[in-house]
Amino acid sequence: QQQVKQSPQSLIVQKGGISIINCAYENTAFDYFPWYQQFPGKGPALLIAIRPDVSEKKEGRFTISFNKSAKQFSLHIMDSQPGDSATYFCAARKHGSRLTFGEGTQLTVNP
């Protein structure tokens, strides 16, 4: 009930391409779904987050798509850049509880 499954484990994209990372959850009580970006040797940085009452949220080149019925959400990075190379974590949380993290996706954007 508390799991969040993330895929793929690693992703290689060419500069200018679209990076897509997917997550699936089981607990229907989750009501907050953030994405974090982590560079080596640094802590995770909050990138973008969504609540289940909307199906899409866009901030710059980053978009979250949310499918409540399928219990899935995804991160799309448009016009991917080498500087986007990092590990991305999806997460989910129900109100008042702790974040449950996905396993992480190591993104490499080749120049």
Add this chain to the structure above:
Amino acid sequence: GAVVSQHPSWVICKSGTSVKIECRSLDFQATTMFWYRQFPKQSLMLMATSNEGSKATYEQGVEKDKFLINHASLTLSTLTVTSAHPEDSSFYICSAIEPPGSNQPQHFGDGTRLSIL
């Protein structure tokens, strides 16, 4: 934006030493802070939840006498690794959650790399 400051960023010390790591929320009051441990190429593993003015709640398998947590103010939580041994070497990351509001985003510090010789 909200910032969580963690200090020190890197510690190298001898086995048997106790090490204290500080976590501060710089521009918001955090009644709840979290401490995580992260192994290379793995996700974050929650160690404990720290609530201001009360005892921390530890996750199963985390020794509370080994990892002492103090959350004495709304902007500061500390993690003390007591009598550290090489197996305690890891990347420790703190996190703070914003006060009740629309989403209560959770922000992370930049981590502390702990190396026990």
